[in-house]
Amino acid sequence: MSKTVQSKTGAELTKDLAHHLQLNPSRVVWSNMPLGSLQGHGGRLGIVDVLTIATSYARPMLTVYEVKVSRNDFRADVNRGKFARYLDFCHQFFFACPQGVLNKELLPDGAGLIVRNENSWHVVKSSRYRPVELNTELLLALIIRGYQDFFPRMRELQKSKLEGYADLRKFANETGVKIASEISDSKRSLEKAAELFQEINTTLGGNYPNLFYAVQGLRGECKGLLNKRANAEMCLELGDITLRLLDGWHSRDEAIEKLQKLIEKKEVNANGKDKAL
Numbered sequence: 200m201s202k203t204v205q206s207k208t209g210a211e212l213t214k215d216l217a218h219h220l221q222l223n224p225s226r227v228v229w230s231n232m233p234l235g236s237l238q239g240h241g242g243r244l245g246i247v248d249v250l251t252i253a254t255s256y257a258r259p260m261l262t263v264y265e266v267k268v269s270r271n272d273f274r275a276d277v278n279r280g281k282f283a284r285y286l287d288f289c290h291q292f293f294f295a296c297p298q299g300v301l302n303k304e305l306l307p308d309g310a311g312l313i314v315r316n317e318n319s320w321h322v323v324k325s326s327r328y329r330p331v332e333l334n335t336e337l338l339l340a341l342i343i344r345g346y347q348d349f350f351p352r353m354r355e356l357q358k359s360k361l362e363g364y365a366d367l368r369k370f371a372n373e374t375g376v377k378i379a380s381e382i383s384d385s386k387r388s389l390e391k392a393a394e395l396f397q398e399i400n401t402t403l404g405g406n407y408p409n410l411f412y413a414v415q416g417l418r419g420e421c422k423g424l425l426n427k428r429a430n431a432e433m434c435l436e437l438g439d440i441t442l443r444l445l446d447g448w449h450s451r452d453e454a455i456e457k458l459q460k461l462i463e464k465k466e467v468n469a470n471g472k473d474k475a476l
Contacts, residue, residue: 204297204298205299207268209248209266209268209272212266212268212295212296212297213230213249213266215315215320216230216248216264216266216313216320217229217230217249219319220251220264224254225253225255226252226254226262228249228250228251229250229251229341230248230249230250231248232249232250232340232344233245233246233340233344234247234288234337234340245281247263247264247265247285248264248265249264249266249295250262250263250264250289250341251264252341259333260290260291260328261288261289261290262289262292262293262326263285263288263289263291263292263293264293264294265285265293265294265295266295266296267294267295267296268296268300270301270305273300273301273305277307282294286309287331288331288337289331290328290329290330290331291311291325291327291328291329292310292326293310293312293313293322293326294310294312294313295313295314295320296314296315297314297315298314298315298316299314300314301314302323303323303324309326309327310327311324311325311327312324433461436461441454
């Protein structure tokens with residue numbers, strides 16, 4: 200079972216935030232970035248949770264993200280003034296935390312807030328832009344760390360690609376099995392159609408070229424049988440009227456009336472067949 204956002208550790212949230220920011224191709228991202236001996240506001244910068252720089256020669260904006268898992272963690276940072284050490288080195292500064300831990304009213308002046316819900320990260324409050332000069336020592340640290348991280352990241356990327364290929368192979372295999380099953384079903388359907396074709400040919404004593412013509416022949420035979428049955432019924436009714444007239448059960452007028460109804464019935468049936476055709 201996957202962890203909820205609130206149960207994630209600081210390291211897990213840091214990795215998740217870095218991955219989210221890396222989806223934007225217009226910035227380069229570092230995580231757990233050690234800044235060595237750099238000093239800011241009376242203390243060493245230490246390790247930055249997440250740092251990004253915009254891929255722009257005209258405006259290479261540097262942004263720092265400090266991850267907090269709880270409100271107590273946030274308050275301890277603010278009280279020690281740790282976050283303030285970064286302000287001379289970055290253009291924007293954000294606190295990052297699970298949704299519900301912080302709100303924008305608690306933030307120090309100029310700081311931004313990005314929160315993680317169950318779906319993704321989203322900015323609650325943007326950070327104020329500070330026009331600072333990029334520090335040369337900081338840029339060298341980013342270049343060296345980037346070079347050191349390049350090969351492990353490439354290996355991780357290659358691993359994820361191989362996992363993607365495995366998923367693709369699994370999907371291809373499942374699709375192949377499904378297609379094979381459908382082909383097998385189609386083969387059985389064709390076999391049934393061939394059996395039906397042969398049975399119709401045998402029953403009707405015909406020699407039809409394919410199943411379509413065989414079914415058409417069967418339909419014609421059925422129509423012929425229905426027509427013969429209808430004509431037989433008409434003949435029986437006509438015979439019945441004639442016998443009743445001869446036996447004295449019907450008068451001449453009654454016999455004429457019944458014959459007229461029989462003629463009308465035959466015409467109605469004939470018209471119905473014409474419309475059906």
